[in-house]
Every structure is written in C-alpha cells, then in structure tokens.
Amino acid sequence: MGPGEIAVGWAGRDDAHEVSGVLAEGAAWMARKGWPGWTAADIAPAFVAARIAACEMAAARLDGVVAGVCTLTRSDPEFWPDDAPGEAAYLHRLAVRRRFAGARVTPAIVAWCAQTARDWGCRALKLDCHPHISGIYLRLGFTRLDSWTTHPSDRSPYLVDRFVMAL
Template sequence: MEDVDIRAAGPEELDTVEALWLEASRWLASRGIDQWQYPPRRWRMAEAVEAGDCYLAVRDGRAIATITVHERADPEWWAEEDPASALYVHDLAVSRRAAGQSLGARLLDWAGAVAAGRGKRWLRLEAWKTNPQLHRYYIGQGFALLRIVDLPHRNSGALFQRPAVPAEAD
C-alpha cells in the first residue's frame, strides 16, 4: 500500500492495538450499533501480537489501523471441511483519522494476498450478526455470505469468504 506500511505489531504496541479497537467500539456505539460493546479482550490481542498474527497499518509513524490474520478456524463457526484452505481475518479496526480512505478495503486485499502467498484458497471472516451495514460492506468487497450461525452466547456468526488473490505487480 502506497504511503502505508503494514507490519506485525510488537509487544510494546499492545496499547496501540487496544486503542484502535476501543476507538472503533466507541464509533460503533455512537451510531447505535451494538458491535464490540464489551470490554476489549486484551488477552486475545496479546496472544495475536505474540503469535505474530496482529498487524498495524502505519502512516507517517502513526498506527491508523489494525488487522489480525491467522490460519486457525473457530470450530463454533467453521465446519470441519472448511478450515484447511483459508486464512481468517479478525478485529479489523480503522482509526477515524483514516476513515473514508478505503484503508479497510486495502487491508482486506493485503490479507487476501497473504492468504494466496500461503497457498490458501479463501480469505474468511465472521461478522456481527446484527450489523447489516457491515454485511453490505463485505459483500461490496467481494465476499459472499456463506451462512449465519446463531449461537446464543456469541454475537458474531455471519460467515463470509472470498477467493484469496495474489497481490498485483506494480
């Protein structure tokens, strides 16, 4: 991505990852969307950072977005036949400073290229069940809604995937 560096978040940047998530949570709440309206799961963020799965998008020395990608499928969402051929996106959050600049789309394209580079067929994610605007966004980014898994103890469950596509050469 021109002018944006995507790199793995370091342990010293856990507060930055959490701050991006909290900013997104507050923005969602201001729009009447119940997504991410619970305390951040810092332990999960720390695990992703430690594993090298959590990334920051940085512009001019400032983190403006975070995305987590890994190869572990959540067994409550994905069927046994699903996992092996995909990379999974979690906790994509873009700072309001970078809103409207297609950064989310660029990060999803980056993740798709990572998936393709690892020999994966699909880029997958699960989204909040009660956020149809988010569902439309992902469909607009080339994802197909596979199914909605309704578990009473989970708010996510709208499962999306799109083909993993290598990055285009400059």
C-alpha cells in the same frame, strides 16, 4: 514509505498500546451504533499482546501512526466450525481509527490479508461481521455466504453475516 502511503504488516510488541487504542475506538463506534461488539477482554492489552506474540495481529500504518488493525488466523472454530484445517485464513477485529475511516485503510488491510492467506496456501479468506456493515465487504470482493447465529460462552448469542473471498 512516503507520505500518504499505507504499509500493512504484522504488529510488533512496541505497537501493543496503539493497537489497543484502535480496537477501543472500533468498539466505541460499534457501541454508539447499538451493535453487539467486542467485549473488554476482546480488546484488552493482554489479548493484544497474545495476538502479537502469536503473529496474528496486523497493523496498517499511515503517516507514521497505526491507522487500522485486524487479526488474521489459520483457524476459527467458533464461526467456521466445519472448515478443514488450512482451507482458509480468518480475518477478525478489523478496526480503523475514525479519522481514517472511509479512506484506503480497510482495502489495504484486506489486500494484505488476502496475500498472506495465499502465501499460507489457503484457498479462501473468510470473515464474519455485523449485518449493518456487510456492504463494506461486498465492495471489497467478498461474497456473502450466509447469516449465522453464534453462541459464545461469554455473552448472549448474536447474528453475523459470514463472507468468503476466493483466492
């Protein structure tokens, strides 16, 4: 990989510290905006290590550093409870280091997730996000499906926009 090229793939055990750092930057950014974000447990090293071990944590590398991360899973009963198994892949916790924000990292992560979902035989890539960042996903080819209030067991209910990308 040459200078300026973005490589996206599954994160490895050695990436756990950097991945946690990217998620912490994302959580701090959301907090500064006043948006409901991830809990400490959502970005804790134990969460990251478990997602890496399950091959559900992806990392985008740019110029030798982890520039962005996300989880990609085959089910999401919390936000997509009515989906049939194998119908879609689910992108969550997409975060980009602030110094790479607005660059090519997010599109590269989404493209990799879409291709991985296709490789799994899924017909769609789905995600949910805070309504204020919906425009990012519309520009990347997602279609807004609806607004939905989630009722997690560990925090107050909150509103998300749900998106789908046909594959």
